[in-house]
């Protein structure tokens with residue numbers, strides 16, 4: 001006998017901001033995702049509860065923003081907030097970020113990535129799970145426009161040093177000081193770590209010209 005599952009599903013409302021591609025093999029077509037795909041596109045990798053995504057999409061209506069998140073419950077909450085705020089320039093995708101950037105994002109189509117407080121996987125035996133690996137960084141470079149940027153922040157200073165090293169060794173990026181953002185742009189994890197008095201590592205990496 002089949003029982004009703006209590007597991008949440010992806011939203012099936014027609015006005016949901018969650019984009020569900022027909023297949024997970026072909027490169028994404030931004031025209032199928034955003035109403036005006038000629039606008040610059042920025043991607044919030046691991047958008048979590050959407051603190052940054054919602055702020056940036058609300059304050060920059062002439063740019064498109066894609067929030068990427070693999071946790072369904074978080075994604076559904078952000079979807080509801082996008083709907084409540086009637087943000088037409090913000091969409092969501094439930095996918096593993098490494099696969100997305102390496103396989104699904106078209107070449108030179110992204111203006112900026114925001115990677116705020118990615119899971120640090122501090123134990124050495126778990127380092128292979130970190131997002132920042134050479135293949136990921138090369139894929140960031142492939143998918144960014146020539147004037148593109150990668151903005152990062154983390155409370156794990158060892159991981160921060162690792163990010164700087166991988167970005168530098170890729171030979172594709174130059175490091176700059178992070179862009180200062182207003183308090184309203186803080187992510188949920190940022191608020192937690194700041195309240196704990198933690199030092200945050202932040203940087204902006206520009207595509208090397």
Ligand SMILES: C[S@@+](CC[C@H](N)C(=O)[O-])C[C@H]1O[C@@H](n2cnc3c(N)ncnc32)[C@H](O)[C@@H]1O
Nearest residue numbers: 046047048069070071096097116117187188189
């Ligand atoms: C530590 S939280 C940070 C969330 C948010 N950026 C913030 O600063 O509040 C990391 C988020 O990234 C998501 N995440 C981690 N690895 C991911 C991956 N490989 N693909 C997609 N999402 C990922 C997690 O589900 C989680 O919501």
